[in-house]
Amino acid sequence: MGAIWFPAGRLADCLHELVGYKAGIAASLRNLCDLLEGTRYPDIVLESEERMVRVRAEEYENLFFTLLERIGHTDTRHNGIFDLYDLLDQLKQKHGEQFVTTLTKIQTQSLFSRLDNVGPIDPFPIIEAARKKLGPQGGLAMMEIFDMHQRINELSPYTSERYVQWDDVIPLDGLYERPSNKANHGEFIDQRFIDYLAANVAQLYEMHWRRFEELIAEYFHRIGYKVELGPGQNDDGVDIRVWRPEENGQGVGQLHIVQCKRQRDKIEKVVVKGLYADVMHENAAWGVIVTTSSLAKGAKKTIEARGYPIQEVDGNKVAEWLTTLRTPGTGIVRRSSS
Structure with a gap:
């Protein structure tokens, strides 16, 4: 497939600019x-900062x-194009070689017939032609082929297409710093941070504790709760207040007090007792401890023995929440190292 020569410093620049355009997170060379x-x-990228390097196109x-996978x-x-080849092989195994040959012929003939036309390709006449020739399975297979073409174009480093038309960038390092501005693509935390964390769950331990509170508030907001995120300081130990929506969709229901603990150590019973006191003080229905770790045995025993209205959401459950919240669309653009 040939090779690309990058002058000193250009490889990292290209990667930052390309992935940033496709997505929208600013990152330092260290982040990269x-x-x-x-x-x-990493060795190739660092080497390219000092001298010209030759990198095969593939x-x-x-x-x-x-990079696209690692950032979520x-x-x-x-x-790239090899994904299309894999899809055609799968269709060949399922429907036979002649089926795929006919599909390819229909697509090629349709595309050549409109070479003089300007504008995007309308796939529906081609899909309909495949359906008429090969039946419903032909139409469905042609849809898969066009979907794959679209995905390849959106992800390719050589095209201007992308999943989301981001109108701003956010620094990846901002995930580890106390937030200063309201999220532009989310109610409490930016969607690009969510997607990154979904692909890098271990970073939950490293993110700023306030960002963790934002993440949990975002989850409750997305599933329909009314959410009040505390100020983060001087909040009397109450991180988040949430109200369950009424079953009829009118108004809000009972109050829940949410305590967020972003840490590796087990949650001890002193935290449980403190949350119970907040639940009683605010006449809440439940208290919820959301943690990147889990409750210690003593804490669980205290809840069970005393009948505390307290629920645990451990690190495994938080990872499931991230999967629920994630969408395609994050990325990085070059940013000077701090």
Whole structure:
């Protein structure tokens, strides 16, 4: 497939600009190398900062697609045009070689018939042609092929298409700093941080504690609760107040007090007792401890023995919440190291 020569400093610049355009998170060179940890690409990127490097075209694409996966922009590592080849092989195994040959012929003839036309391709006449020729399975297969073409174009480092037309960028380092502004793409925390965390669950322990509170508030907001995120300081120990929506959709129901604990250590019973006191003071229905860890045995025993109206959401459940919240669409653009 050939190779690309990058003058000193240009490889990282291209990666930052391309992934940033596709997505929208600003990252330092250090962030970039961290995202590529476990591959040989950090060495290549750092080497390219000092001198000109030659990178095979397929390796450049693989590096790029690895970044898209590591930042949470895709849920798997894509392979560009090779994903289309894999799809055609799957269709061949399912429906036979002649089926795929006919599909390819229909698509090629339809595309060549409109070479003089300007504007985007309307896939529906081609899908309909495949349906008439090969039946419902032909129409469905052609839809899969067009979906794959669209995905390849959106993810390719050589096209201007992208999942989301981001109108701003956010620094990846901002995930580890106390927030100063309201989220632009989310009620409490930016969607791009959510997607990144969904692909990098271990970073839950590293994110700023206030960001963790925002994440939990976002989850309750998304599932329909009325949410009041505390100020983060001088909040009398109450991180988040949430009200369950009424079953008829009118008004709000009972109050729940949410305590957020972003830590590796087990949650001890002193935290449980403190939350119970808040629940009683505010006449809440339940208290909820949401943690990246889990409750210690003593804490669980206290809840059970005393009948405290307290529920636990441990680190595994938080990871499930992230999966629920994630969407395609994060990325990075170059940012000077701090």
